[in-house]
Amino acid sequence: MKRFHVHVAVDDIDRSIAFYSTLFAAEPTVRKPDYAKWMLNDPRVNFAISQRGAATGIDHLGLQVEDAAELAEVADRLSRAQAPVLEEKATICCYAMSDKRWIADPQRVAWETFLTHGEATVYGNSGATERLMRIAADTPACGCGVKA
Numbered sequence: 001m002k003r004f005h006v007h008v009a010v011d012d013i014d015r016s017i018a019f020y021s022t023l024f025a026a027e028p029t030v031r032k033p034d035y036a037k038w039m040l041n042d043p044r045v046n047f048a049i050s051q052r053g054a055a056t057g058i059d060h061l062g063l064q065v066e067d068a069a070e071l072a073e074v075a076d077r078l079s080r081a082q083a084p085v086l087e088e089k090a091t092i093c094c095y096a097m098s099d100k101r102w103i104a105d106p107q108r109v110a111w112e113t114f115l116t117h118g119e120a121t122v123y124g125n126s127g128a129t130e131r132l133m134r135i136a137a138d139t140p141a142c143g144c145g146v147k148a
Helices: 015-025 067-079 128-137
Strands: 002-007 030-032 035-041 044-050 057-065 086-093 096-104 110-119
Touching: 015 035, 015 044, 044 057, 057 067, 067 096, 067 110
Parallel strands: 002 044, 057 110
Antiparallel strands: 002 057, 030 035, 035 044, 086 096, 096 110
């Protein structure tokens, strides 16, 4: 079963952890000096925040999958979206090891679909969202096969 993913860049990690812990009535599942993540079941979401110098606000959205078959299914749909897809295998990001696919929607919001294989001791920085935004800036907004 897929889990919705939201990643927000924040300017004060401690204040943001206190706010979201109150909102979700739960402490983070993962907490690092520059990162926190809640794996919630109601609603079913992987909600992450980080304080890493990025502009504050929504950093990216995504779908976390539970197995390789789900990753292939979503990756296949992305490949039909008429926009460049960036693939990352065995990457380290957000203190986790994952296989990922990235795409930008017509508004240039970064979306990822990913399968996590385990934890990592470092945040990691694949630079995927930056590369994706450079690609998206050179690509006309897609119609994604949707007819009015």
